[in-house]
Amino acid sequence: MPTIEKELRVQSHPAPDWKSLSLGSPLLAALPESARRLTRSLEIQRQGAVFRRGDRPQTMFFVLSGEVRLLRQSKTGSEIVLQRTRRGFLAEASLDQPTYHCDAVAAEPTRLLAIKRKTFTQALAVNDFRDRWIAHLARELRKVRAHAERLSLKTARERIVHFIETEGEAGVVDLNQSKKDWAVELGLTHESLYRTLAQMAKGGELEVENCRLSLRWT
Structure with a gap:
């Protein structure tokens, strides 16, 4: 072609x-x-x-x-x-x-x-x-x-937090891609990403609303 x-x-x-x-x-x-x-x-x-x-x-x-x-x-x-x-x-x-x-x-x-x-x-x-x-x-x-620094982090949670803090504003980011594509950018499997997002949301660290992710520190 x-x-x-x-x-x-x-x-x-x-x-x-x-x-x-x-x-x-x-x-x-x-x-x-x-x-x-x-x-x-x-x-x-x-x-x-x-x-x-x-x-x-x-x-x-x-x-x-x-x-x-x-x-x-x-x-x-x-x-x-x-x-x-x-x-x-x-x-x-x-x-x-x-x-x-x-x-x-x-x-x-x-x-x-x-x-x-x-x-x-x-x-x-x-x-x-x-x-x-x-x-x-x-x-x-x-x-x-920032991307290179993010990929050097060991855990999925650390990479997610780093992405939100560097790519968003005041701990909030609106994804302009699917979560499956985001997982590739983070160097994670989509299963690992979804599992970590669910754990963070359950623990009160993160609010997930469609494509908006908000860190919630207590």
């Missing part, structure tokens, strides 16, 4: 609605007009490939809705999720790389922005956009460090 990266070379796609996009993302709002004119919006179905490992990066992708995951195969054949993007740039570290080192696959029907890599690189010469891009990368680095 062809990837979105390759289809962009031969197919025409509509221009985005920059007025609404700018309201939702300060980073996109700072994208220079010269880059906006060359940016296109597109859609990809569930399990569709944005790019594959070994492809040459020629486009920067921004996820508008849906979800794209960066995946790599382990030695045992299971999938390792390197990044989950529901709204934001995808595979930022590939901007200056000769090839992709993983696959990017849509976890559900997804809308994307596609910005040519050369166009994106030229946009970084504009001070406002460059400063916002640097700030964005700094936030992503903090998220990666």
Whole structure:
């Protein structure tokens, strides 16, 4: 099956609605007009490939809705999720790389922005956009460090508490994914996650209301 990266070379796609996009993302709002004119919006179905490992990066992708995951195969054949993007740039570290080192696959029907890599690189010469891009990368680095710290914790309870405290506000977090997907992100089996959530709720440590998790310290 062809990837979105390759289809962009031969197919025409509509221009985005920059007025609404700018309201939702300060980073996109700072994208220079010269880059906006060359940016296109597109859609990809569930399990569709944005790019594959070994492809040459020629486009920067921004996820508008849906979800794209960066995946790599382990030695045992299971999938390792390197990044989950529901709204934001995808595979930022590939901007200056000769090839992709993983696959990017849509976890559900997804809308994307596609910005040519050369166009994106030229946009970084504009001070406002460059400063916002640097700030964005700094936030992503903090998220990666928090994730690595979380995976170093030994128990499921510790990982759950760490996630709520670092990803939420005042001990409350609203999950934007299924609990099964969350278990994968925490490095747990879904059985272990559900069991620990139930134990914490029974012990009065945690309140679980649909996708909202609230720590309750006594």
